[in-house]
Amino acid sequence: MNKKDKYSASILVIGDEILSGRTQDTNSNQIAKKMTEIGINISDIRVVPDTKEIIIESINELRKKTDYLFTTGGIGPTHDDITAESIASAFGVEININQEAFSILKAYYDEIGSPFNEARQRMAMIPVGATLIDNPISKAPGFKLENVFVFAGIPKIMTSMLENSIKYLDKGKIVLSQSIKVNAVEGDIAKALRLLDSEESELKIGSYPFFNSDVDFGVNVVIKSVDEERLIKSVDKFKEFLNQNSINFDN
Amino acid sequence: MNKKDKYSASILVIGDEILSGRTQDTNSNQIAKKMTEIGINISDIRVVPDTKEIIIESINELRKKTDYLFTTGGIGPTHDDITAESIASAFGVEININQEAFSILKAYYDEIGSPFNEARQRMAMIPVGATLIDNPISKAPGFKLENVFVFAGIPKIMTSMLENSIKYLDKGKIVLSQSIKVNAVEGDIAKALRLLDSEESELKIGSYPFFNSDVDFGVNVVIKSVDEERLIKSVDKFKEFLNQNSINFDN
Structure with a gap:
């Protein structure tokens, strides 16, 4: 191979x-x-x-x-x-x-x-x-x-x-990934994610809601890329959106 | 349907x-x-x-x-x-x-x-x-x-x-199943299982080894059938084999 x-x-x-x-x-x-x-x-x-x-x-x-x-x-x-x-x-x-x-x-x-x-x-x-x-x-x-x-x-x-x-095994290029835990439901961030996703074809954006109880729920957003610079840029852009919309998050 | x-x-x-x-x-x-x-x-x-x-x-x-x-x-x-x-x-x-x-x-x-x-x-x-x-x-x-x-x-x-x-959903015939936890390794019971399996085509016999540590290991044997009488007969036959070979087991 x-x-x-x-x-x-x-x-x-x-x-x-x-x-x-x-x-x-x-x-x-x-x-x-x-x-x-x-x-x-x-x-x-x-x-x-x-x-x-x-x-x-x-x-x-x-x-x-x-x-x-x-x-x-x-x-x-x-x-x-x-x-x-x-x-x-x-x-x-x-x-x-x-x-x-x-x-x-x-x-x-x-x-x-x-x-x-x-x-x-x-x-x-x-x-x-x-x-x-x-x-x-x-x-x-x-x-x-x-x-x-x-x-x-x-x-x-x-x-x-x-x-x-x-x-x-032959190893491939490592996919870099960053996870952001967002205190919101998917409906609040869907538009921002869709925008990010359409802007950068090299990016893979996943959105994983969790629902542990009525007070402990949210979304883990995972942004992935093989290109570190693009990854950082996109994560920053997403966090900016969260701040502008007063949505809390953890890294 | x-x-x-x-x-x-x-x-x-x-x-x-x-x-x-x-x-x-x-x-x-x-x-x-x-x-x-x-x-x-x-x-x-x-x-x-x-x-x-x-x-x-x-x-x-x-x-x-x-x-x-x-x-x-x-x-x-x-x-x-x-x-x-x-x-x-x-x-x-x-x-x-x-x-x-x-x-x-x-x-x-x-x-x-x-x-x-x-x-x-x-x-x-x-x-x-x-x-x-x-x-x-x-x-x-x-x-x-x-x-x-x-x-x-x-x-x-x-x-x-x-x-x-x-x-x-339309429900099918329930498959009855009995599980026997055997204090042995698969190699000790493989022949008996093969024999049971070949005798009764209506039966499904699974053998699931577990290995938690050097002292906690064994095999879960699961015998299944839609026919209760056959299931009981086969389980009894298997237990007889275990007793004859001085192999411990739990139900």
């Missing part, structure tokens, strides 16, 4: 437990935050069930659409863990016992004195051509195949796999 | 702030839990940016794919609130001032003594043919057009719009 200014990524969350509401997904938020930090733009997050055809279809769509694809979930030892075989099918490659993964897992189970049984050996089944991603917690590795990164679903393990994957 | 045993739904979360990681989406989890309670199966959750073409494309794909589609976000008064116009475009209908919505909003702003300005009047722009969904908190209504339900992004408001929409 040639070095570019902007990189995109998508996230595929695999798991019936998210779709049933049993589990609140927090992994995609962790990945999104990290990508924003390093200038990679997440354009798509999807949650799909533990159904092989759907997983394969989603992988093939997203890995072509964005520079990187991160998947979470479905790489454990049980019958509903079908991510690795789905990745292999999506890429049209074989899947078999990866000797490196097998050694890591064998050493771990020998050490803790637990049988390295058939189910556990299944976690060494990795698509051919993949690079392993270290899992310092429960050892069963994630992996990377071309631009697709396959992480565990358990948040702690996912987070360390994500950290261990940053070295493989 | 004829009465069926099973109903499906999808969720479209609209908002740059979710994709950047700034905000953790909790709305889709709320919707998913509620749907599971009333026997509607969520098959797809997507998060997309505040970009009109992408929103329209996603709406048209998902509203055809599932019985119901719920969208969250993008119905406020600011420039980045483009959900209502995207819905109108997706359905090929006009969007204009909805008199009912206009009256509700006017009465509200008159009451609180705040100007019902142009930005706020924008929240009365509703696709033609839509039915309003009441918002008891900040009054700007959501709406329903055919099988698509359009909710606000603020969790409190979303939750009340969701409650106010249940009456429009």
Whole structure:
């Protein structure tokens, strides 16, 4: 891949437990935050069930659409863990016992004195051509195949796999952002935001109302740009508007 | 729609702030839990940016794919609130001032003594043919057009719009579920789960490892069925396996 200014990524969350509401997904938020930090733009997050055809279809769509694809979930030892075989099918490659993964897992189970049984050996089944991603917690590795990164679903393990994957990613230009907490409702500032937005095409302006109670409500306005000078200029202009209209705000 | 045993739904979360990681989406989890309670199966959750073409494309794909589609976000008064116009475009209908919505909003702003300005009047722009969904908190209504339900992004408001929409939904057969917290790791129970899974096609078995610390880890096994007798039989069989293998568990 040639070095570019902007990189995109998508996230595929695999798991019936998210779709049933049993589990609140927090992994995609962790990945999104990290990508924003390093200038990679997440354009798509999807949650799909533990159904092989759907997983394969989603992988093939997203890995072509964005520079990187991160998947979470479905790489454990049980019958509903079908991510690795789905990745292999999506890429049209074989899947078999990866000797490196097998050694890591064998050493771990020998050490803790637990049988390295058939189910556990299944976690060494990795698509051919993949690079392993270290899992310092429960050892069963994630992996990377071309631009697709396959992480565990358990948040702690996912987070360390994500950290261990940053070295493989090309970083984009960091989007600078400034947040202004405004003591008003959106209707009071909508016109000013619309004006700012139309003046500067390089700017991205978000307006996020919050409503905690009848006395604690307002709007977080987030102004973003890759250009620091333009960002400062626009933030100043917005604050001037707030002052002129006697609207309180915090930085 | 004829009465069926099973109903499906999808969720479209609209908002740059979710994709950047700034905000953790909790709305889709709320919707998913509620749907599971009333026997509607969520098959797809997507998060997309505040970009009109992408929103329209996603709406048209998902509203055809599932019985119901719920969208969250993008119905406020600011420039980045483009959900209502995207819905109108997706359905090929006009969007204009909805008199009912206009009256509700006017009465509200008159009451609180705040100007019902142009930005706020924008929240009365509703696709033609839509039915309003009441918002008891900040009054700007959501709406329903055919099988698509359009909710606000603020969790409190979303939750009340969701409650106010249940009456429009056909309910499916409730999926019964039993959860067993097992003091073991997945590798110890994978074989038993695989066996159970292959014996009973009516059953859905999920295995959700958790890992809080070196001493607090295990697996939540969730067995689901629409048939109570089969569910009980399978849970008993699984517990028998746990007892035979001296594995502790809680219900």
